[in-house]
Amino acid sequence: MHISSVWLWCGAVVLGILIVSQFFQQPGRAAWRIVRNVALGCLFVFAVDWVGxxxxxxxxxxxxxxxxxxxxxxxGVAALVAMKLWIFA
Incomplete structure (x- = not known):
């Protein structure tokens, strides 16, 4: 199954619009939420590596x-693990 690059760009644009709209509504809170989620994401990836x-x-x-x-x-961590097992194995 091949995903067209147009659909990937559309998804990236929609995600970008959602993130930018959060900054305009509540700039400080949105920035803090993104930093917190990225830090937790790093911890989740490290946890998967540690257990793995x-x-x-x-x-x-x-x-x-x-x-x-x-x-x-x-x-997202589950998706990364699934991609690693099914696509990149």
Whole structure:
């Protein structure tokens, strides 16, 4: 299954609009929420790596994985694990 790059750009634009709209509504609160979620995302990715080290499983830690886990939370970490198992295996 191949996802067209147009759909990926549309999704990125919609996500960007949602994030920017949060800044205009409550700038300080939205910035704090994004920083907090990215930090928690980093911790989730590190936790998966720590547990995965016993199972010989590794999710690479980079800005994309941190932002994915930070924006989406636990479902984002689950998506990263699923992508690692199914697509990149």
């Amino acid at each position: 080290s016993y199972l010989h499983f590794h999710v690479p830690f980079n800005p994309v994985t941190a932002l994915t886990a930070g924006i989406l939370g636990v479902p």
